[in-house]
Amino acid sequence: MKTNSLLCLVIIGSSVIKIASAVVTSCAGSMCICDDEQLTASCRPDRGREELLFFPRLPNFVTDVMFKDYTRRHISTKDLVNLTRLRLEVLRLHSMEITNMEMGLFQSFKSLKIIDISYNPELSSDTLKEAFRNISQGFQTFNMTSSRLDTVPDMFKYLVDTNFTSLVLAYNPLYHFKADAVKGLHLKLLDLSYSEFGNLTIICPANSTPLLPTLENLQLRSTKIKTIPKNVLSCFPSLQKVNFDNTPFGFFPTFCHNYQHVTNHLETLYLANTRISGHICSKHFLCLKNLRHIKLDKNPITNFPHFCNSKGFSNVPKLYRLRLQFTSITIFHNDSLKCLPSLKSLDLKNNLLKSLPTFCRENNTSYTPKLKELFLQNTSITTLKGFKFGCLPNLEKLDLRYNFFRQVPSFCDRSNHSTNPLLHDLNLSNTKIKYIFNDSFLCLPSLRKLYLKNTEITRLDDNIFSSIGSLTYLEIGDSPSLTGISKYAFNISRLLTMKFTYNNFDFERKKYFPKYLFKSCANVTTLDLSGNHFSTGPTAEETLKPLTKLVTLILTNNRMDTIHEYTFRSSKALKEIRLNQNKLIGWKENVFQNLSNLQHLNMADNKIAVFNKTSVPTNILNNLKTLNLAYNPFDCGCDLIWFKKWSLQTNVTLLLFPNKYSCQTPASVLRQPITSLQLTKDDCTEKHPWIVYIAAASAGSFLIVLTFTVITVQLPTIKNYIYYFRLKRIGYVKLINEQDFRYDAYVVYCEADEKWVIRTLVPKLESEGLQLCIPDREFRVGADRCGEIESAFQESKKILVALSNNFAKNEWCLWQDHLVEERLRQRGNSSVVFILYKNISSKNMISSLHRTMKHQSIITWHEGGAREKMFWKVVILAVKSPLGEPPMSVLNG
Incomplete structure (x- = not known):
């Protein structure tokens, strides 16, 4: 079996079951999460540690099960009856405080191949030995990581006649590990990493028959070994991979000695952080003719290793991967790479290089003609001017991240032909590149992936990527200095994936052309615009309209409070939309109506209080595979009855349901899961919608009561009318020069009235062309909120205040009310527009609000009919009217 295949079977430490979101469901009475695609079950308590009273019955498809963080000290064959009904291949019992197992515990599992009993420190080797009695012959792998094993004398004697090939005992003391522990086993993998094991001669005795002749993979990371036996290669004749990372040898371990002609199969050698210093000479590799991969990271090596023999030929003719991260190499000689004819990957990340390696001989032929990957990340390169990556005709991947050069390197020779015609992956992220020109990416005929994250680019000009005809993936991110995008900047016809992330780009205010932004890259199927400020206005549809093949759209963390109703009108191919981590409160019911192919919708971590049958059309909602509404502040009232019922009946997978779907309001059910909602439709049906009045004693008294009621109820409406006609009639004398304000109005409101x-x-006023400043939408993330508010006051022509009882009770709102009063004193009554959204109770009517209600004109909100129409006319006219100071007596007369 090949080494890679062995590693696939081994589960090191606390393994994690991969959850395929489209097929994950709760099972075993919500004790576990089952995945019918991966055939797995993961069972652990919701919080803390719980006693496992029984092993539950699981779906028949499960072949891989994990129990973790439960307490179950004693396990018998009877306890595992429900699991033996399965064709179980993998059994993990992690961190369960197991102390005792019945003899022959695993004998009923006929298909069992892997057992992982990690993190059970009280379980003894003798107990385990007896549990292995009569185990299936097909058993292959045992993992007991972090379990305080000290000695394992004959723990595996019942596994000698099985297919047992992989043993993982990492993170155990193993002070008294003896040869008897592995004697007679046919191991291919042995992992004793992170232990006190310090004598390799225990399993590699001198001048004797090899104890482990079939061993292919030996993992000895972070052990106490100081030297290796001279006969190590003959001791393990099948050895292909050995890992000594973090083992402090202090020198390069010698494998060859007088055994340089011994046939060996060693292909992979890891010696990272082993304190090797100085020079690594060619004699160290005399017998390693089959070596393919060597890792020497984190060693104070001062010179590039020497791989040539005395005749000038390579001692490692098959070496294809060389890792030298975090070393002390600073200078490369002209012939440093001359004996690496098969090298395909060179990793020099995280070094302080004073010079770059030379890949060309004097006759311009290549030292490394097969090199495909070159990693120069964080190597302190300050300039690449004049440097060509020549003599690398097969280079496919080049990583230049975290360096200081300011220009895109050239890939053209003197005849303007490509020096690297096969280069398909280029990473220029985290560099000082400030400008990109039309010829910056010439001579890259095969480039498919380009990364430009965290650069100093200020604008993207027309056709800067158009010379890369094969580009399919482009990532531009973490570049807040980017202020503008030209019409044809993304003229990339073959582009499939565009990531324009965390640039803090405001799609409503910064300079770009919505209609043309993606017009020249209409084949894009994945678009990620996370971490910007995507438009919630009409430009949203205009921006996305050319992308008719779009399948995945990611708008995470875009400060969106709503979604423009036509945003997705042209995106009929969409299968996945991510709108999580925004400030969404609601949207119009026709937003998703054209998305018949939608399968995955993520709206987690927003401000959605109610999700009902009009939020997403029923036919589209029920066609989803996954829906994520976790971490939203649900209002568990009558409006949520439909969603609760639907969530319990639907076949759509509700991710993180029900644990992360909790009530925010009313206070009586705060933080309770929405599944605890007890209301029914009957509870929410008004039993007596009309109050039957007894006829008035006399017509006169009835008229008096009626007249008084009408005047009382309609007084705010009457005041709205008076306010409107006076605004229309009054001629203002401008007392303040109306400079070019950034906003027409800054909106002051209580968070409880946010919906x-x-x-x-906001949608009504912005539909009239007004530019509003909304705190959560416009303020910079992480900035001082008080400073942001004061700046917003200065940049806004008017202040629009939404008064309510919630406003009167909120200290933060009242602090802003003091700023409003100062605004009135400095700029006059016309600089502030007051709206009464909900009446304020007398107990909350503090002096400043009382002054406002008494001396200022208040526009009162009414919903529906002519009164609402008049309300909008007054508000719009008040905000649009010029700054001035009409006599107070006129407005309040």
């Missing part, structure tokens, strides 16, 4: 402000007030 009405964001879903009703």
Whole structure:
């Protein structure tokens, strides 16, 4: 069996079951999470540690099961009856405080191949030895990581006649590890890493028959070994891979000695952080003719290793991967690479290089003609001017991240032909590149992936990527200095994936052309715009309209409070939309109506209080494979009854349901799961919608009551009308020069009233062309909030205040109210527009609010009919009207 295949079977430490979101469901009465695609079950308590009272019955498809963080000290064959019904191949019992196992515990598992009993420090080797009695012959791998094993004398004697080939005992003391522990076994993998094991002669005795003749992979990371036996290669004649990382030898271990002609199969040698210093000479590799991969990271090596023999030929003719990260190499000689004819990957990350390696001989032929990967990340390169990556005709991947050069390197020779015609992956992220020109990426005929994260680019000009005809993946991210994008900047016809992430790019205010932004890259199927400020206005649809083949759209963390109703109108091929980590409160019901192919919708971590049957059309909602609404502040009232019922009946996988779907309001059910909602439709049906009045005693008294009621109820509406006609009639004398304000109005409101402000007030005013400043939407993330508010006041022509009882109770709102009063004193009554969203109770009517209600004109909110129409007319006119100071007596007369 090949080494890679062996490693696939071994599970080191605390393994994690991969969850394929489209097929994950709760099982075993919600004790476990089952995945019918991966055939796995993962069982662990919701929180803390719990006693495992029984091993549950699991779906028949499960072949791989893990129990973790439960307490079950004693396990018998009877306890595992429900698991023996399965064709179980992998059994993991992690961190369960097991102390006792019944003899022959695993004998009923006929298909069992892997047992992982890691993190059970009280379990003894003798107990385990007896548990292995009569185990299936097909058993292959045992893992007991971090379990305080000291000695394992004959722990595996019942496994001698099985297919047992992989033993992992990492993170155990193993002070008294003896040869008897592995005698007679046909191991191919032995892992004793992170232990006190310090004498390799225990399993590699001198002048005797090899104890482990079939061993291919020996893992001895972070052990106490100081030397290796001279006969190590003859001791393990099948050895292909050995890992000594973090074992402090202090020198390069000698494998050859007088055994340089011994046939060996060693292909992979890891010696990272082993304190090797100085020079590594060619004699160290005399007998390693089959070596293919060597790792020498984190050693104070001062010179590039010497691989040539006395005749000038290579001692490692098959070496194809060389890793030298975090070394002390600073200078390369002209012939440093001359004896590496098969090298395919050279990793020099995280070094302080004063010179770059030379890949060309004097006659311009290559030292490393097969090199495909070159990693120069964080090597302190300050300039690449004049440097060509010549003599690398097969180079496919080049990583230049975290360096200081300011220009895109050239890949053209003197005849303008490509020096690297096969290069398909180029990473220029985290560099000082500031400008990209039309000829920056010439001579890259095969480039498919380009990374430009965290650069100093300020703008993207027309056609800067158009010379890369094969480009299919482009990533531009973490570049807040980017201020503008030209019409044809993304003229890349073959592009399939575009990641334009965390640039803090404001798609409503920064300079770009929505209609043309993606017009020349219409084949894009994946678009990631996370970490920007995507438009919630009409430009959203205009921006996405050319992308008719778009399958995945990611708009995470875009400060969106709503979604423009036509945003996805042209994106009918969409299968996945991610809108998580925004500030969404709601949207119009036709937003998702064209998305008949939608399968995955993520709206987690927003401000969604209610999700009902109009939020997403029923036919589209029920066609989803996954829906994520976790971490939203649900209002567990009558409006949520439908969603609770649907969530318990649907075949759609609700990710993180029900644990992360909890009530925010009302206070009586705060933090309770929405599944605990007890309301029914009957509870929410008004039993007596009309109050039957007894006829008035006399017509006169009835008229008096009626007249008084009408005047009382309609007084705010009457005031709205008076306010409107006076605004239309009054001629203002401008007392303040109206400079070019950034916003027409800054909106002051209480967070408890956010739903009405964001879903009703803001869309209506912005549809009239008004530019509003909304705190959560416009303020910079992480900035001082007080400073942001004061700046917003200065940049806004008017202040729009939404008064309510919630406003009167909120200290933060009242602090802003003091700023409003100062604004009134400095700029006059016309600089502030007051709206009464909900009446304020007398107990919350502090002096400043009382002054406002008494001396300022207040526009009162009414929903529906002519009164609402008048409300909008007054508000819009008040915000649009010029700054001035009409006599107070006129407005409040």
